Amino acid sequence: MSTMMKALQWDAKSEKLSMVEVPVPTVTNPFDVVVKVGFVGVCGSDLLVLRKIHPAAEKVILGHEFAGTVHAVGTMVTSLQVGDRVCVNPNGNCNGCRFCIHGQPHLCTTGKSAKNIRDLGIFWDGAMAEFCMVPADQVFRIPDDLSLQQAVLCEPYSCVLHGYDRISPLLPGTRILILGAGIIGMLFAALFQHRGFSDVTVSEPSEVRRKTVASIGKGCNGVSPAELKSLSTQNDADDFGFDVVVDTSGVPMAIQQAIPWLRPGGKLLIFGCCPADKQLSFNPHDAWMKEITILTSRINPFCFPKAISLVNNMAADYLSFQQLCVKVFPMEDYQDAIEMLKNGEITKALLQPSGL
Template structure:
């Protein structure tokens, strides 16, 4: 089978031929991968800015596919089922896991993610445990199913951020795929007073394709609005960029009682300057979102509700590539020419 693997020791990405994995444990499921996305975290991994397996690992933690074989203990799916993957799990033994917060787990959590620490979906086939599988309803396509993992993270973020009263003034920073998914979710929930800030005009045009009527501004235009109106502020700022200067600017644009949602993943060495006095004066809340604990089912529900109105690849700026075009896909994504790249296997 064909795979794209990353070696953290060599800092090298390679297109390789590997044998199809075989089931060796009763709880394993063999998936023929259909669609597998490139995440911003993958780009951080390739740049050496995000920790991953010390051994060569097949990347790809956002993928959908079809079940082709099951271990003897698998009861939740069978051959032919269309599925999406939840790549994150805890150890099920520690206090965090027993408290319902497996994403805090020091053994599992982000330290054992499929496609980061275990072989993932940038491959013709993937071997995953049965508890990492979510069946897709007939109303959800395999293309949409590849968005299950990022939308599950949004679902977790939405739970942490809520309530957000309709009519709130909201700023979304970053118009990559995550920003556009937040735009879609906010519009679905009835929010209309939303501004999107993005320096890349190509990406901003993809947001325009979603036809939400939201204000689409560059960071420069956002600053001009603030200079012209000292009272220019937002009730909620959702950062999808992970870019520290943009996060700082978003924090400064919050009004009294405002909420900052740090959704984009910043590099581990990144820092922001925060004024504790301003936090006190405005009673600002800062909310950070870490992956997707128990939110995959909600994600599939969002996908069903969002449907083709929002989750059309062309509208979202998602471009599909064959796996052997991985270098081109990564290059276009880094350059901001597309909002997201997805491999069609």
């Protein structure tokens, strides 16, 4: 076997993502495993890294949503064997700070760039490569009948599930607005349908993506932000309003516009990553009168095993790639993949580093 492999490496100095040849990782830490990457997703946060909005290491192989097969295991690893089909939780934490100790690893304050934290694909070499080295405790076996392609959705779904937990409980008949029909918006919409919520509106500027929203189920409909705005001015607030607004766009103005659309008792979930230097304003008197709740959701604490079960459960009826507008590319075609993603022609791109 070749000792070198192809990988997509981000270099902050040159502000470029490029295909490089690097050594295949070999297990040196006895608690590590090397995964042969089957498929790796290009995430919205990867695009933010390329724009220097999302923090990342100066030089790092990107890729944090992936599934593959175990290629090598460290001597102390007992939970996994070579050949196991797996997906990987990319989020490491320090296990020592106040938040980690109290069961909130996603709020770890040690800093993702610390040497003892494996933040895969952001601060530690990730999976846009033929092989990726990971700590065994971040690796999860997947069911036999779940494809490696669909298993890539376990990572984004683990984050969506945490968001869902944050806004729960939801009453039957809850009227929901999702801002943005990228993959996260689509996965939220599919989850709401799966859980029996049949009044889900998704606001999205891209026409292609709006059409894909309807394919999720008859309770889902895609509207343009302009349409939504005009509906809000034509209708009585109670007829028009929403019980839950989930922002997946990370656009502060979109969130600001939607806050007055919350019905009394409504909940806003800020899920998307907004630019760090942007503010938004809202009327605290109205918010108080309506007793609205503003929630945020970060990463995926303890959600990974639940996400695997969920994806396996939903795969056939809700998560076909055609339905979700997800496209698979050979890793060499990463530039095309990023372009299509940026243009809103697809909701997610999967890269295939090598044939399995």
